[in-house]
Amino acid sequence: MEQFADDTKLEIGAPCAEIIMQGNLQGDKLFPDRTEFHCDNSNFKGCSENLEKIVNDAKHLSGDPALIRLGRGMHVIQDFYSHSNWAEMVAPLPVLAPVEDFKDVSYIKNLQSGMYPYSHESIDDQLDCFTAPESDWKTGLVGATHACMHKDGNNSIRGGTEVPGIGRTYHEFAGELAIAHTKKYLMSWYKSGHPGFLSCLVVKVGGGGCNHNIIRKMK
Numbered sequence: 001m002e003q004f005a006d007d008t009k010l011e012i013g014a015p016c017a018e019i020i021m022q023g024n025l026q027g028d029k030l031f032p033d034r035t036e037f038h039c040d041n042s043n044f045k046g047c048s049e050n051l052e053k054i055v056n057d058a059k060h061l062s063g064d065p066a067l068i069r070l071g072r073g074m075h076v077i078q079d080f081y082s083h084s085n086w087a088e089m090v091a092p093l094p095v096l097a098p099v100e101d102f103k104d105v106s107y108i109k110n111l112q113s114g115m116y117p118y119s120h121e122s123i124d125d126q127l128d129c130f131t132a133p134e135s136d137w138k139t140g141l142v143g144a145t146h147a148c149m150h151k152d153g154n155n156s157i158r159g160g161t162e163v164p165g166i167g168r169t170y171h172e173f174a175g176e177l178a179i180a181h182t183k184k185y186l187m188s189w190y191k192s193g194h195p196g197f198l199s200c201l202v203v204k205v206g207g208g209g210c211n212h213n214i215i216r217k218m219k
């Protein structure tokens with residue numbers, strides 16, 4: 001959201017930002033096993049269709065329900081970078097994925113995300129993912145689970161491994177891609193002229209501290 005503010009000189013008011021964050025968190029709370037909310041099980045087509053549906057639903061909504069949808073869509077985009085091997089495929093180049101367009105393609109070579117909540121029947125295949133050399137991470141691995149692949153933090157195998165040559169971990173690199181894509185996503189809401197989103201925007205004053213102080217006082 002801060003990168004969006006840097007570009008537009010407008011920031012999302014604290015009360016709206018809070019609702020958007022709630023919508024984002026709802027992805028895990030309300031739909032933990034729905035792969036299309038987290039881009040798990042290599043369900044990239046479903047993920048992309050879900051994102052489109054969420055955004056289309058929001059077009060007919062206003063107020064909090066629209067902002068909740070905005071947050072849910074954000075969750076889909078951010079989980080894609082954390083759960084798939086896109087970051088491993090493009091590193092060290094910060095190339096964004098066509099998440100919005102995966103709905104139109106049935107197969108993307110080597111792109112994979114881990115199985116969740118299901119897992120592969122062969123335990124050996126599952127373990128192979130954990131011991132696979134980094135050079136194999138760019139390819140699809142049979143039996144890869146969510147636990148093996150995710151980069152939600154620096155404390156997972158992939159998340160904590162440093163991307164060769166850039167001095168940052170895969171978790172941090174994937175996070176940068178997710179932030180850049182989130183900014184693109186917010187810009188699309190801005191350009192769409194959604195009244196509920198536009199009414200959230202306030203002129204940016206300084207470094208965001210004011211806005212953050214407001215939200216602290218609300219709690």
Ligand SMILES: [Zn+2]
Pocket residue numbers: 027028037038075079
């Ligand atoms: Zn999730």
